[in-house]
Amino acid sequence: MAESEAQAPRATSNRSTVPVSDVFRDYISSNWADRSDATPAPREQARFAAARRASISALHPGKRLILPAGAAKTRSNDTDYPFRAHSAFAHLTGWGSDSEPGSVLVLEPSADGHEATVYFRERAGRDSDEFYANPDIGEFWIGPRPSLSQVAADLGLNTAGIADFDAVLDSVDANTLVLRDADRDVTDQVDGRRLLDADLELAEREADGVGNGTDGDVALARDLSEIRLVKDSYEIEQMRLAVAATKQGFDDVIADLPAIVAHTRGERLVEGTFNRRARAEGYTVGYDTIAASGPHACILHWTRNDGPVMPGDLILLDAGIELESYYTADITRTLPVNGTFGETQRLVYEAVREAADAAFEIVKPGIRFREIHATAMAVIARKTSEWGLLPVSADESMKSENQFHRRYMVHGTSHHLGIDVHDCAQARRDLYLDGVLEAGMVFTIEPGLYFQPDDLTVPAAFRGIGVRIEDNILVTESGAENLSIGIPRTADDVEAWLRR
Numbered sequence: 001m002a003e004s005e006a007q008a009p010r011a012t013s014n015r016s017t018v019p020v021s022d023v024f025r026d027y028i029s030s031n032w033a034d035r036s037d038a039t040p041a042p043r044e045q046a047r048f049a050a051a052r053r054a055s056i057s058a059l060h061p062g063k064r065l066i067l068p069a070g071a072a073k074t075r076s077n078d079t080d081y082p083f084r085a086h087s088a089f090a091h092l093t094g095w096g097s098d099s100e101p102g103s104v105l106v107l108e109p110s111a112d113g114h115e116a117t118v119y120f121r122e123r124a125g126r127d128s129d130e131f132y133a134n135p136d137i138g139e140f141w142i143g144p145r146p147s148l149s150q151v152a153a154d155l156g157l158n159t160a161g162i163a164d165f166d167a168v169l170d171s172v173d174a175n176t177l178v179l180r181d182a183d184r185d186v187t188d189q190v191d192g193r194r195l196l197d198a199d200l201e202l203a204e205r206e207a208d209g210v211g212n213g214t215d216g217d218v219a220l221a222r223d224l225s226e227i228r229l230v231k232d233s234y235e236i237e238q239m240r241l242a243v244a245a246t247k248q249g250f251d252d253v254i255a256d257l258p259a260i261v262a263h264t265r266g267e268r269l270v271e272g273t274f275n276r277r278a279r280a281e282g283y284t285v286g287y288d289t290i291a292a293s294g295p296h297a298c299i300l301h302w303t304r305n306d307g308p309v310m311p312g313d314l315i316l317l318d319a320g321i322e323l324e325s326y327y328t329a330d331i332t333r334t335l336p337v338n339g340t341f342g343e344t345q346r347l348v349y350e351a352v353r354e355a356a357d358a359a360f361e362i363v364k365p366g367i368r369f370r371e372i373h374a375t376a377m378a379v380i381a382r383k384t385s386e387w388g389l390l391p392v393s394a395d396e397s398m399k400s401e402n403q404f405h406r407r408y409m410v411h412g413t414s415h416h417l418g419i420d421v422h423d424c425a426q427a428r429r430d431l432y433l434d435g436v437l438e439a440g441m442v443f444t445i446e447p448g449l450y451f452q453p454d455d456l457t458v459p460a461a462f463r464g465i466g467v468r469i470e471d472n473i474l475v476t477e478s479g480a481e482n483l484s485i486g487i488p489r490t491a492d493d494v495e496a497w498l499r500r
Contacts (some may be wrong), residue, residue, distance in 0.1 A: 018133050029127045045325065046156035048234045049094035050107035055227045056092065056220075058114040064176040065107040065114065065220065066168070066190060067092060068183035078135070082284065086182040087326065087419045088224040093118060094155055096325040097283040100145065104186065106168050109175075117158040119165040122148050173197045177220045186468055225426040228418055230440040235418060236474060243472055243483045245281035245321040246329040249274040250487060252334070253317060254498055257309075261337065266309030267291040274319050282321040284326025287421045290318035293337065297466025298450040300411055311338040314345055316466055326419045330444055331484050332470035339498040340448045344461045345386075346491050348449050349389035352467045353489060355379035355447035359413060363473060363480035368444075369435050373413040376447040379406040384449075389458055407457065408449050416443045417472055439477045446470030 054063065069085035085099035093105055100120040107114035121137060123145040124130035135141040152159040153454070172193035182411035231239070253260070256273045260266040276284045292302040293309040297316035297496045311317055315337055320329035321426060333350060336342070341349060359376040384405045385394035397404045416423040423442075424432065448468035451458045472483040488497040 014360070017418075020133075025129055025206050028132055032126050037147060037149065039061075039150055041153070042156040043094055043154055045094035045234050046154070049233050051232070052227060053092050053107065053116055054113065056223060057107060057394075059223045059227075060107075060177065060220065061113070062109050062175060063216070064076045064109060064168075064171070064173075066176065066178040066186065067105040067107070067224075068179060068186045069095075069099050069101065069103040069105070070182045071185070072136075075080075084326070086179065087119050087423075088179055089182065089222075090326050091224070091228060091419055092116075093157065096323075098324070100151075102162060102183075104162075104165055104168075104183075106165075108168075112480050114124055117160055118151065119160050119162050119168070120151070121162040124278060132329065150305070153154045169193060176292065177214075177216045179221060179224065180217050181221070221426050222428060225424045226428070226431055228424050229416065229431060229435070230438050231418060231442050232440070236440065236442070238323055239329070239418065239472065239474070240483060242282065242286075242321055242323050242327050242329040243331070244486075245277070246319065246331050248281060249277035249319060249321060250317065250331070250333060252277050254500075256497075257337070260309050261311060264308055265306050267293055267296070267305040267307045267315075270309065270315065270317060271305045271462065274317070278321045281344060282323045283326070284322050286320040286322035286330060290316065290332075293320075295453040295464040295466070297334065297468075298452050298464065299466075300450070309337055312342070313337050314349075314465065314467065316468055318468065318470065320421065328417070328419075328421050329472055329484070330470065331423050331472060331487060332415055332446060332448075332468045333487060333489075333494070334467045334469065335494060335498060340495055341491050344463060345467075348451075348462070348465050348467050349469075349491050349494075351379070351383040352447050352449050352469050354383070355413075355492070356445050356469050356471065359445045359447065360471070360473065360480060360482060363435050363437065363445075363475060365475060365477065367437050369414065369437060370433050372445060373445075376413040376445070377405065377409075380409055380447060380449065384408055387462075407455075408422060408451060409447065411448070413447050414445055416441065418442055437475050439475050441475040442483075443473055444470050445473055 067089050071084045072080040075081045083101045085095060089105055090096055090099065101377040103118055103120035105120065106117050108117065124138065130138050132138055132140040139145060148159040148161065169189050172190050172192060174197050176190060176194065178187050178190040252273050253270050256269065260269045263269050271289045274289050275285055288303040290302055290303065291305045292299060292315040293307055293315040294300045296307055297314060314334050316332065316334045318332040320331055322328035336345060355376040358379050359372045362371060362375050381394040381397045384390055385397065390397050390404045392402060392404060396402055446468055448466070450466040451462040451464065453464040455463060469489060472482055474481045488494050
């Protein structure tokens with residue numbers, strides 16, 4: 001990686017070789033072709049983002065809302081992790097993978113609700129030494145950056161330079177709310193100014209939402225989650241595209257199985273093959289890929305992916321592609337490495353599929369979200385009872401004080417899915433787990449069975465087998481649609497898939 005001194009906060013003068021003379025500055029600033037400042041038409045999601053902003057505005061009348069995109073996060077020394085804007089910021093602006101680090105969306109109270117402005121660091125002119133000498137924002141280092149007018153047209157929003165955000169901070173009072181977990185520095189500045197507000201003590205007594213951990217900030221984060229529970233048509237189409245791209249990733253892994261099996265760390269090759277498709281068809285993976293072969297499949301969040309992929313074993317692949325819009329799929333398939341399920345492997349696999357199918361069959365508007373899990377668990381309890389694994393009957397095991405069958409599946413069956421892989425995570429329990437399904441909701445159904453290699457409660461033939469089947473489900477007006485039904489699911493279909 002090239003090095004530079006310059007004005008970048010983390011740069012160090014002891015290793016810089018960038019010329020600093022006036023002669024060089026004048027020379028590098030001259031003889032550039034004129035830029036194109038053509039403004040784009042608003043992107044497709046701009047009108048959807050406007051409707052989402054109206055929803056959050058209606059929930060917080062008279063409040064100033066500050067929603068940062070977040071800053072780049074340091075990986076090591078002066079190298080950063082790839083930047084991903086906070087999901088709530090992306091949801092309300094329509095700005096996805098092309099978001100500018102350090103941007104802030106401000107919803108300022110107005111007579112009509114709120115006036116929205118995005119503040120970000122506009123591009124440096126070529127007459128500025130930032131242009132060539134600042135590796136954090138200089139276009140020589142990170143490429144062209146958009147102008148204020150271009151972003152305004154693209155997102156259908158007011159824009160302003162990040163320096164103007166200081167005036168917003170100076171206006172902070174007890175009626176200002178901030179998305180606390182998005183940008184620590186912005187949150188600290190808001191907290192400090194709220195503490196100076198003359199009405200702080202009264203505002204605290206009225207639980208008006210000020211100070212660290214305030215009710216108002218918590219309510220804002222909650223509401224930003226809850227407005228994502230029902231997806232709009234743009235979001236649903238993005239989910240379809242993410243699932244389609246993810247299917248290609250699974251196909252790629254199957255095509256590469258001979259090389260994967262031949263490598264001592266075949267799980268890494270699975271991860272790499274899938275991630276290559278994610279970069280080709282989307283932005284990246286929506287979460288760390290789980291490529292768990294053999295007994296690793298019994299470790300629910302196995303992301304080390306450093307083991308071999310052995311013929312005769314199953315490999316559990318839990319992976320999803322995130323698009324440029326940040327919407328992600330989340331799909332799991334469990335595959336027999338040599339192309340054919342063994343007798344016990346098939347028994348376990350089909351039991352998991354039966355649980356998934358039973359859960360899907362009840363999905364429709366009006367049922368409670370928790371019923372999906374209960375339905376899948378009833379099948380898991382029955383199957384493990386039939387196999388003689390439980391100390392009581394399936395009905396007894398289903399009682400809340402027992403739950404013996406949960407030894408073999410400790411996780412939940414479903415979570416909401418969208419711009420986050422675990423979307424709407426801060427929604428209230430009575431709208432999430434105890435919530436009533438509505439058309440437009442998208443979530444997973446993902447039962448599993450995991451028999452640890454040292455679990456003495458199960459016969460030896462079961463030990464080391466881990467199976468999960470995960471699909472992405474859309475609630476429709478009359479029932480549900482399995483968005484990932486095109487990815488083979490039955491044991492027979494999976495074997496045929498591998499043969500192809």
